[in-house]
Amino acid sequence: MIDGTFHIHHGDCIEHMATMEAASMDMAVFSPPFPSLYAYTSEASDIGNSEDLGGDARLHLGFFYRQLARIVKPGRVVCVHVCQIPRMKRTGGVGLCDFRGLNIRLGERSGLVYEYDWLIHKNPQAQAIRTKSRELQFSGLEADRAKTRGSLGDYIIKFRAPGDNEVPIRGEGGVSRNEWIAWAEASWTDIRETDTLNVKAGRGEDDTKHICPLQLGVIDRLVRLFSNPNEIVFSPFTGIGSEGYVAVKHGRRFYGCELKDEYHRAAIENLEKAVAYSEDQMALFAGGAT
Numbered sequence: 001m002i003d004g005t006f007h008i009h010h011g012d013c014i015e016h017m018a019t020m021e022a023a024s025m026d027m028a029v030f031s032p033p034f035p036s037l038y039a040y041t042s043e044a045s046d047i048g049n050s051e052d053l054g055g056d057a058r059l060h061l062g063f064f065y066r067q068l069a070r071i072v073k074p075g076r077v078v079c080v081h082v083c084q085i086p087r088m089k090r091t092g093g094v095g096l097c098d099f100r101g102l103n104i105r106l107g108e109r110s111g112l113v114y115e116y117d118w119l120i121h122k123n124p125q126a127q128a129i130r131t132k133s134r135e136l137q138f139s140g141l142e143a144d145r146a147k148t149r150g151s152l153g154d155y156i157i158k159f160r161a162p163g164d165n166e167v168p169i170r171g172e173g174g175v176s177r178n179e180w181i182a183w184a185e186a187s188w189t190d191i192r193e194t195d196t197l198n199v200k201a202g203r204g205e206d207d208t209k210h211i212c213p214l215q216l217g218v219i220d221r222l223v224r225l226f227s228n229p230n231e232i233v234f235s236p237f238t239g240i241g242s243e244g245y246v247a248v249k250h251g252r253r254f255y256g257c258e259l260k261d262e263y264h265r266a267a268i269e270n271l272e273k274a275v276a277y278s279e280d281q282m283a284l285f286a287g288g289a290t
């Protein structure tokens with residue numbers, strides 16, 4: 001499946017996943033495009049272009065989850081990073097759309113077993129400034145508190161593919177007891193929002209919106225918890241390659257798909273940096289060991 005340390009398919013993941021071997025991926029970790037919030041490309045296969053969460057997005061994601069459940073090895077872990085989505089006021093929407101719930105339902109329908117979700121803390125002041133949402137701002141508080149709410153956190157949904165895990169995840173390069181004490185908390189409050197790869201390299205000239213890369217600290221925990229060294233980590237929505245970058249730095253291999261030219265190119269550059277880093281580490285280790 002992979003010649004070398006990583007491969008990133010350039011194109012629609014849903015079509016591509018249908019061509020991938022069953023039970024070929026050891027772990028998956030990704031952020032699906034959040035429909036209505038962000039459109040990354042003008043292509044119909046870009047799920048970010050679906051304005052209708054009940055219709056198009058559900059249909060695309062339904063196909064997507066069916067393929068995902070097929071290609072992940074039995075008993076292995078799928079981590080999905082999502083947030084709840086405010087409905088668009090300009091089209092008459094009110095309240096929140098339950099994107100987390102949609103992903104859980106579609107994952108379960110495809111046969112994945114929903115096991116858990118972690119909440120990732122988001123700073124309300126920073127979110128109020130960034131999103132300009134009245135529900136969070138002091139002006140909203142002063143105008144009518146009935147309409148206020150707290151910040152919208154991120155969630156990591158943990159699924160497992162049905163069946164028995166043939167290769168336990170344990171041992172070498174693992175997770176210490178102290179790390180587990182911290183990471184087993186239901187909410188992760190120590191993730192820095194700015195701890196991401198640089199997005200500039202992936203920007204297209206006609207972009208109106210830009211990518212929200214997943215925090216490297218989140219990926220670090222998930223890759224170390226749920227994969228063994230040298231296994232294949234899969235991100236069907238690779239973006240600029242954050243999941244792959246961390247996976248390769250931890251001595252895993254990476255398989256991805258990305259639709260947008262600029263992101264695909266940026267992801268390859270980022271993965272090449274991670275390969276160079278892990279080769280340096282190995283050389284250092286070999287030098288120190290003699």
Ligand SMILES: C[S@@+](CC[C@H](N)C(=O)[O-])C[C@H]1O[C@@H](n2cnc3c(N)ncnc32)[C@H](O)[C@@H]1O
Pocket residue numbers: 011012013014030031032033034040041045046047048211212213214236237238239240241242243257258259260263
């Ligand atoms: C939320 S971003 C992922 C960001 C990624 N986690 C990172 O940290 O770089 C979603 C990505 O999915 C891509 N995308 C949208 N629809 C796609 C599809 N059908 N196949 C492959 N990629 C797609 C978008 O171009 C975007 O880069």
